[in-house]
Amino acid sequence: MTDSLTRNIKHLLTSLVLQGVHDFVVSPGSRTTPVALLLAEMQQVRDDVRVTVDVDERSAAFFALGIAKTAHQPVVLLATSGTATGNYLPAFMEASISHIPLIALTTDRPTELQQIGAPQTVHQEHLYGEHAKAYTAIEMQDDHADVTAYIDYHVQELVGRALTQPMGPIQINLPLRKPLMPKLGEAWPEVTPQRILVGQRQAGWQDIQAIAALLRKPKAMMLLGPDEIGWQTEKIEQLAAHYQLPVLADILSNFRPSQYAVNGIDSLIAADVIDDSLIPDVVLRFGGTPVSAKVITWLREKEIPVIQVGQEHAGHDHGRHTHTTVVADPDTVISDLLAEPGVKNATFLKKWQDLTDKLMSVVTTEVxxxxxxxxxxxxxxxxxxxxxxxxxxxxxxxxxxxxxxxxxxxxxxxxxxxxxxxxxxxxxxxxxxxxxxxxxxxxxxxxxxxxxxxxxxxxxxxxxxxxxxxxxxxxxxxxxxxxxxxxxxxxxxxxxxxxxxxxxxxxxxxxxxxxxxxxxxxxxxxxxxxxxxxxxxxxxxxxxxxxxxxxxxxxxxxx
Amino acid sequence: MTDSLTRNIKHLLTSLVLQGVHDFVVSPGSRTTPVALLLAEMQQVRDDVRVTVDVDERSAAFFALGIAKTAHQPVVLLATSGTATGNYLPAFMEASISHIPLIALTTDRPTELQQIGAPQTVHQEHLYGEHAKAYTAIEMQDDHADVTAYIDYHVQELVGRALTQPMGPIQINLPLRKPLMPKLGEAWPEVTPQRILVGQRQAGWQDIQAIAALLRKPKAMMLLGPDEIGWQTEKIEQLAAHYQLPVLADILSNFRPSQYAVNGIDSLIAADVIDDSLIPDVVLRFGGTPVSAKVITWLREKEIPVIQVGQEHAGHDHGRHTHTTVVADPDTVISDLLAEPGVKNATFLKKWQDLTDKLMSVVTTEVxxxxxxxxxxxxxxxxxxxxxxxxxxxxxxxxxxxxxxxxxxxxxxxxxxxxxxxxxxxxxxxxxxxxxxxxxxxxxxxxxxxxxxxxxxxxxxxxxxxxxxxxxxxxxxxxxxxxxxxxxxxxxxxxxxxxxxxxxxxxxxxxxxxxxxxxxxxxxxxxxxxxxxxxxxxxxxxxxxxxxxxxxxxxxxxx
The missing domain is CATH 3.40.50.970 (Thiamin diphosphate (ThDP)-binding fold, Pyr/PP domains)
Known part of the structure; x- marks a missing residue:
């Protein structure tokens, strides 16, 4: 029978993979030994696991962030005990605000070495404070049979929590006692996958009708901030077509190019060229805080009613101006809005398209x-x-x-x-x-x-x-x-x-x-x-x- | 009359200098503007202030740590809001354990921009958690006359706290509202210096006599770990001479070279060449955790009674073996021990000196x-x-x-x-x-x-x-x-x-x-x-x- 250290770490790693982790980013260190070696072995026996080594933990965490935000998948970090773990904080701050599911495995010294001057031993509990969505510590060397079952359940549930809207980073602290060498070359366990369903609050029927009625006004428009959830741009384009909406498309909305996209809003406001005929009656807003600082101020100063839709960013409007907040999944809201009657008149859209075209031609002559x-x-x-x-x-x-x-x-x-x-x-x-x-x-x-x-x-x-x-x-x-x-x-x-x-x-x-x-x-x-x-x-x-x-x-x- | 922003920051900076800060390490950013500019001005008008710019905040914090531990002075860090501040955590972890008085000024966004999606805005309150000795937030743009007086008192008192044994790092968070430009070129205020006396618990008279009696045993010795308080090596040498003590001198004790110093204890234990005649009856220990891991295990395994003296490190013995802990200032304890009768017999000292000499000659032939x-x-x-x-x-x-x-x-x-x-x-x-x-x-x-x-x-x-x-x-x-x-x-x-x-x-x-x-x-x-x-x-x-x-x-x- 295998030792508890090897068995429990195999269950930990398998549970992570079962919930959608494919990338592991490792910064070497002595305390990581059993996790790192079993991870290397897992990479040999599974083809859905990829391990990258990055010596600088600050860089490693930002690298994991980049993988996660591109693939829309949770990514695991592994660090040795001590200041190494502190280097993750900057990326955790970013991940917390931009809702990226990083999972930090911080290896630690065992209880009996805490706070008595043992080397490379720091307070690692709740290390990222409010910048982590969840924290847990798991004993990997406990022989009790319940511990392995606990790892199967708890680790999968933790990944589920990281992936629940609003998503966010979590820390799993792993106190490890010497000897740290795991047994290599043994069979890997079967772990039962948990089915974790993420509940979604949807906008009700009356809400949708009320929003659709506003979008049918002569001068309705959309503001698309940064896309952090991997939304369906085709559906957003259908929505723009359905209501003939010009779309203030942030560089990070992934919506450019589109015949509905307006770019350069910051320049247009700075140059003071948006006349009253271009001021919308209502703005439907999706996504994170736009890159343009001026657009937020403009919406407030012109007293334009804003309907903000989203699970992560709903309520996040540093203009402190949003008129209606819809805490719901954007894709669902868009589907519902597409089922309502649309409009044919493209006058307002055309005006904004003209303005964008003229802007780009001025920019081109400056290029x-x-x-x-x-x-x-x-x-x-x-x-x-x-x-x-x-x-x-x-x-x-x-x-x-x-x-x-x-x-x-x-x-x-x-x-x-x-x-x-x-x-x-x-x-x-x-x-x-x-x-x-x-x-x-x-x-x-x-x-x-x-x-x-x-x-x-x-x-x-x-x-x-x-x-x-x-x-x-x-x-x-x-x-x-x-x-x-x-x-x-x-x-x-x-x-x-x-x-x-x-x-x-x-x-x-x-x-x-x-x-x-x-x-x-x-x-x-x-x-x-x-x-x-x-x-x-x-x-x-x-x-x-x-x-x-x-x-x-x-x-x-x-x- | 000057504006509150300029006045209060001048009081903040002057209070820091009055309590012994001479070095400021600045990482540029927009939110730091008023502090950075007034700091640059202060450097022009005072010759006891030195400002260094370091773009990478992680590097900046470790740089400040190096200055502080060399000069035995508090050093101030200045960072802009957001992830920049998170980069200080690794150095704060180190400073917290090794008792270095870093003072982080973390500039922040004002209350009305918190948690609503404003850019570069993160939870900066208590950012370093258990790794900071104290935390405070101070409003720099409040017009109330009491605020300036509060800064004079509170900032000086905070530096005093950082410098009180056990010393440690602190965070001062500075929410700042636009406009951020201070008035330059105006007179600097007079700030009344506070006299902050650091109390010291001393070992009582009976304790000293008891320790001195132990040191007069035929086989007494000293263990000097890393010096983090800038102790007086001459006095330690006098103590060694007074009781004829061989001194296991850690590389960071700053005690080498000395005729009393034994180095290579880790090698000697590894080579198993310390016979029973060299096992001490008692060890008097000062300073931090020694670099040698083996010496701590050896003390425990040989059941050698250890008397550990210090304010910072007393009770920190990851061998979990210390016999007597004396929470007191080492210099005071040494003075008191020098006033007790010493010994003349150097037999035990001579044995250890011989061993060290032989070790170094073996090493030299390998060199x-x-x-x-x-x-x-x-x-x-x-x-x-x-x-x-x-x-x-x-x-x-x-x-x-x-x-x-x-x-x-x-x-x-x-x-x-x-x-x-x-x-x-x-x-x-x-x-x-x-x-x-x-x-x-x-x-x-x-x-x-x-x-x-x-x-x-x-x-x-x-x-x-x-x-x-x-x-x-x-x-x-x-x-x-x-x-x-x-x-x-x-x-x-x-x-x-x-x-x-x-x-x-x-x-x-x-x-x-x-x-x-x-x-x-x-x-x-x-x-x-x-x-x-x-x-x-x-x-x-x-x-x-x-x-x-x-x-x-x-x-x-x-x-």
């Missing part, structure tokens, strides 16, 4: 000059099925305003807490989908997670990184502190003496420095075969001027 | 062959006043066994939680002392905190890094999992395809590859003038064999 507008143009060449990860700060804002892909792509960013940390690793997580993946980032964000580049070796996936190198933090030049001239560069601009080509050399990456749109577009059309870093140099001050000039140009052309 | 013994020999050449930071895993263990500097150095490591994260940054923190500083590390630990290398630019301090490159995690080869051959390399060895010379090039460092003791010693004698990376290549398997051969050689020579 020749400025890197920040050339990049979205070139990225539009991304081939079908390509995936795109966008860094926070300036890249996500520019892309939200000006990016229209030629075909629908899966696009992601870490927009829960909007950190610049872990971006490279999250993009590698996206690349684990096996589809060609591109990361668009600035130089500071690339630097912050440079260790993530090691994943090109550890995860064996190719990726293209487009770095807009403006030698520091570009976004601060748009903020009031740029006027505090004496202190601005050292405290905010923070230029770093990093040479991108040397980073590429360090990680054996293909490197290209490009300075024109044609060269960039050519590269973008060809997927990378290994790690490829494309650098485009920019200038923070010129960028500010270009953005301001563009706003003036839009105002003049569209007023 | 010619193996990198891991050559490195301590070369580092013994470090000049007076030099500082040395040692990475965890194998370097700290080898140094604990075989390192005897020619003069007393300040030596540090992160031995609270023993993480490999943040090591480069902590070493740069040590270098902020202005003394020549050397970091000894393996390649994995260097990689984990590669971003810390940016501090050579941001902090403008030189440092030497000696990298023993064994292409992966050397310590695992000593553990049982090394026998799981099929899974060992990918799960534990984790060789990374990193070329150290390319890291040096990326950070504009001087680079030397050395392969003999003489060349390494020559380099060690000359302090670095900028960042200097010295690589020595090693082999994990040969290292295991060499360690085992050495144990055999010690056993044969000393039995």
């Amino acid at each position: 020749a000059n400025t890197v920040e507008y050339q990049v979205p143009t070139a990225l539009a060449e991304l081939p079908e099925n390509a995936k795109l990860f966008i860094a926070n700060s300036m890249p996500i804002r520019d892309m939200d305003n000006y990016f229209v892909p030629k075909q629908r792509l899966q696009i992601a960013a870490n927009r829960g807490a909007n950190g610049i940390d872990g971006t490279v690793s999250s993009a590698f997580g996206m690349a684990m989908s096996g589809q060609p993946t591109t990361l668009l980032t600035g130089d500071l964000t690339l630097f912050h997670d440079m260790n993530g580049l090691m994943l090109s070796h550890q995860a064996h996936v190719p990726m293209t990184i487009v770095v807009v190198n403006n030698q520091g933090g570009g976004i601060f030049s748009f903020l009031p502190q740029s006027e505090a001239a004496a202190y601005f560069e050292p405290m905010f601009g923070t230029p770093l003496p990093i040479v991108i080509e040397r980073i590429a050399r360090l990680y054996d990456a293909e490197y290209k420095l490009v300075d024109d749109l044609a060269a960039l577009s050519d590269l973008i059309r060809k997927p990378a075969t290994r790690l490829r870093i494309i650098e485009i140099q920019s200038n923070r001050q010129q960028n500010v001027t270009a953005h301001r000039d563009l706003t003036t140009a839009i105002n003049e052309a569209l007023s | 010619a062959n193996t990198v891991e013994y050559q490195v301590p020999t070369a580092l013994a050449e470090l000049p007076e006043n030099a500082k040395l930071f040692i990475a965890n895993s194998m370097p700290i263990r080898d140094m604990d066994n075989y390192f005897v500097p020619k003069q007393r150095l300040q030596i540090a490591a992160n031995r609270g939680a023993n993480g490999i994260d943040g090591t480069v940054s902590s070493a740069f923190g040590m270098a902020m002392s202005g003394q020549p500083t050397t970091l000894l590390t393996g390649d994995l630990t260097l990689f984990h905190d590669m971003n810390g290398l940016m501090l050579s630019h941001q902090a403008h301090v030189p440092m030497t890094i000696v990298v023993v490159n064994n292409q992966g995690g050397g310590i695992f080869s000593f553990l049982p999992q090394s026998e799981a051959a099929a899974y060992f390399e990918p799960m534990f060895g984790t060789p990374l395809p990193i070329v150290i010379e390319r890291i040096a090039r990326l950070y504009d460092a001087e680079y030397k590859l050395v392969d003999d003791l003489a060349a390494l010693s020559d380099l060690i004698r000359k302090p670095a003038t900028r960042l200097r990376i010295i690589e020595i290549q090693s082999n994990r398997q040969q290292n295991v064999t060499a360690h085992r051969d050495l144990t055999t050689a010690i056993n044969e020579a000393l039995s």
Whole structure:
């Protein structure tokens, strides 16, 4: 008969897989020994399990986040005891807000070594506080027969909890006592899968009729924020067609391109070109917080009634303005709305389509000059099925305003807490989908997670990184502190003496420095075969001027 | 009259300085704007304030830890809202256990933006949980006159709390509302300094007499663990002389070299060469958990009575064996013990001195062959006043066994939680002392905190890094999992395809590859003038064999 350590860990790992875990991200350490070795063995005996090793736990957690948000699956992390586990906190903060089901297995020292000065021993209980949806500790070396049954039930139920709307990350702490070597090469147990059904609150019949009546008003429109649940864009397009709705489509809505999509709302508001005839009577809102800060303020200032639908984000409106909140599954609500009578009149839709077309033509005439507008143009060449990860700060804002892909792509960013940390690793997580993946980032964000580049070796996936190198933090030049001239560069601009080509050399990456749109577009059309870093140099001050000039140009052309 | 934001932040910063803060480590971000700008201004108007910018918050926190543990002063961190603040957790875990007074100023979004989907807004309250000694949130934009007085009192009192034994890190959360621009160029306020006296529990008179009587036994000895309070080594040497005590001096005790110091206790126990005549009747123990794991087990197995003295570490004995715990200030206890009658008989001391001498001569004959013994020999050449930071895993263990500097150095490591994260940054923190500083590390630990290398630019301090490159995690080869051959390399060895010379090039460092003791010693004698990376290549398997051969050689020579 096998020992309790080996048996219980096999039940733990099998239970995780039964509830839909396929990816495990491991950061090595002594205390992880039995879990890591049995995981390696499980990978040999099951073909639905994939293990990636990442030495830097902060990077590992953001990598897992990228896998989970791309595949819409739970992903497991494994860390050794001590400060290693603390490195997961930034990604847990992001996962908690953007509802990503990460599962951290934090190995720990046993009870008898706690708080008496044993090495590598820290308080790991409830380590992520409010940033984890659930916490449990499980003894893996307890011989009692009930413990194994408890693991089968409890671990599966915990994964179910992580996957219940609103989804979120959980921590499973595993105190482990020496000896830590499991028995290898023995048979794996059969574990009974639990059927976990996620209940859904639906909008009632009267609600749907009332919403449909509002959508039939002459000037109804939709606001699609970031998609975090993998919604059906085809059905959203059917809904837009059914009620002739223009759709304010966030860059992360995955709704572009579409004849119903309006992009650049932030620019349009900034340029003050939205006249009263374009103000909607009602807005139907789905998804997370939009990238555009101005759209939220605009909705409130124009006193536009907003109906917000969703399980995760319902009630989350930092404009503090939402008129009606519908806590329900968006796909169900859309089906119900499609069953109600629609409208034929496309006047309002047409007006917004015209405005978008004019905006893009003004932007296009500006493109020749400025890197920040050339990049979205070139990225539009991304081939079908390509995936795109966008860094926070300036890249996500520019892309939200000006990016229209030629075909629908899966696009992601870490927009829960909007950190610049872990971006490279999250993009590698996206690349684990096996589809060609591109990361668009600035130089500071690339630097912050440079260790993530090691994943090109550890995860064996190719990726293209487009770095807009403006030698520091570009976004601060748009903020009031740029006027505090004496202190601005050292405290905010923070230029770093990093040479991108040397980073590429360090990680054996293909490197290209490009300075024109044609060269960039050519590269973008060809997927990378290994790690490829494309650098485009920019200038923070010129960028500010270009953005301001563009706003003036839009105002003049569209007023 | 100045606005409340500017006034209150000036009072906050001045209160921190009044209680002994001189170093501020800033990671840029929008929400930090008023604090960062006023800090930059304060640096202009006061010459006792130093500000360093570090883009990576994880690195910043470990850097602050290094400064604090070297200077024995509180150090302030400043981060923007969101995941940035989460990056401090690993260093807070270490600071909490090793009693370092870090003060994190975490800027936050105001109440009206919490939990409703506002960007970059996370739960920052009590973010570090049990890993912070105190938490508070202070409104900086409240006009009420009492608020400014509250800041003067409360902030000074909080620093006092961080500095009270056992010392520890604290979090001050600062919700800030836009507009964030402070008024620059105005006069700074006078803040009344508070006098905060740290009470000390002392051992009573009977206790001291009883301990002194035990130390007069024929076979009494001392165990000095890591020094985290900056104790007076001269007084410890006087105590050893007074009672003729051999001192088991941990590498981090800062007690080597001394005629009373015994090093290599871990090797001596491993080689089974400590005969009964060397077993002490009693051990007087000061300081943190020793690097040697074996010495703790040995004390218990031999049933040696241990008297543990200290405020921070009293009661922390993971051998669960301490006989008497004295919760008192070590310096006071030593003074009292020096006032009691001592002993003249040095027989027991002489025996241990002989053993140490013999051990070192066996080690010396082995040195010619193996990198891991050559490195301590070369580092013994470090000049007076030099500082040395040692990475965890194998370097700290080898140094604990075989390192005897020619003069007393300040030596540090992160031995609270023993993480490999943040090591480069902590070493740069040590270098902020202005003394020549050397970091000894393996390649994995260097990689984990590669971003810390940016501090050579941001902090403008030189440092030497000696990298023993064994292409992966050397310590695992000593553990049982090394026998799981099929899974060992990918799960534990984790060789990374990193070329150290390319890291040096990326950070504009001087680079030397050395392969003999003489060349390494020559380099060690000359302090670095900028960042200097010295690589020595090693082999994990040969290292295991060499360690085992050495144990055999010690056993044969000393039995």
